[in-house]
Amino acid sequence: MTNTITLWGAGTLRAHRVHWALHELNLDYRCEPIQSRSGETLTATYTALNPKQKIPFLQDGEFGLSESAAILNYLFASYGDAAEVYLPQTEQQRARSDEWCYFIMTELDAHSLYIIRRHGDLSAIYGEAPVAVASAEQYFLKQMAAVAPRIEAADPYLFGDRLGVADILLTTCLDWALMCDFFIDAGCHTYRERTTARPAYAASLAANAVAGN
Numbered sequence: 001m002t003n004t005i006t007l008w009g010a011g012t013l014r015a016h017r018v019h020w021a022l023h024e025l026n027l028d029y030r031c032e033p034i035q036s037r038s039g040e041t042l043t044a045t046y047t048a049l050n051p052k053q054k055i056p057f058l059q060d061g062e063f064g065l066s067e068s069a070a071i072l073n074y075l076f077a078s079y080g081d082a083a084e085v086y087l088p089q090t091e092q093q094r095a096r097s098d099e100w101c102y103f104i105m106t107e108l109d110a111h112s113l114y115i116i117r118r119h120g121d122l123s124a125i126y127g128e129a130p131v132a133v134a135s136a137e138q139y140f141l142k143q144m145a146a147v148a149p150r151i152e153a154a155d156p157y158l159f160g161d162r163l164g165v166a167d168i169l170l171t172t173c174l175d176w177a178l179m180c181d182f183f184i185d186a187g188c189h190t191y192r193e194r195t196t197a198r199p200a201y202a203a204s205l206a207a208n209a210v211a212g213n
Helices: 013-024 044-049 068-079 091-121 130-152 165-179 186-196 199-212
Strands: 005-008 030-032 057-060 063-066
Touching: 005 013, 013 068, 013 165, 013 199, 044 057, 057 068, 063 068, 068 091, 068 165, 091 130, 091 165, 130 165, 130 186, 165 186, 186 199
Parallel strands: 005 030
Antiparallel strands: 005 057, 057 063
16 A cells, blocks of 8 residues: 555546556555646646646656556556556566557547547537548447457456456546447447456546546
8 A cells, every 4th residue: 555646637537547547456545636628737736747737647756657558557567466457477468468558549549539539529629520530430440340359358358367457448448439329349348347347447437536526
C-alpha cells in the first residue's frame, strides 16, 4: 500500500482506466477530480504539472506521468504482483503486450473512437465532420474484426489467467464502442463480461463517477 499517489482526473473513460488499475493493485490514492473542458485543466497549478492540460495525470511522490497507457504500464511494473496480475517476464512477452497496447491506443482509441467523440458528441467545440465520423466507425469495425478471433480465444484474459494492462485498455475501448452503439461480436461481449465482472472494475467505475460529480 502507498499513500504517495495522486490521480488528477475523473469522469472520462481514459481516467477510468487509471482508477481501475489503482483498484486492481489495491493502492491507496488521492483523487483530484478535475474534468476535461471544465477549465480546471487550464489553471496555472495544473499546467505546471502537465503542460498538455489533459487528464489523466498521475503523481507518485516526485514523479509525474501523463497518458493513460503509460500510467498503467508504470503502475503495473512498479506495484504489480505477478501472482495477481499479468506482468511480462521476457522481452518477447513485453513486446507482445506492447503490441496490443499500441494497437488499442492508436487504431481503436485515437484513430477511431476519439475522432467520433470529437466530431460527434463534441462537434459544438471541434466542428462537425460527418464523413470522418462515418469513416472512423468503419475503421473501428475493420480493426476489431481483425483481432476478434484472438479476443474470443482469451482464457480468460488476453495473456492467460491474470488481468494485464492490455485488458484494461481493451475493455474501456469496448465500453466506449458500446456507448456509441457499435456492433461488437458475441465473443468480444463474452470477454468483456469477464473483465467487467472483476470487483475492481465496479469499484473504479464508482470512484471515477463519484469523483467526477
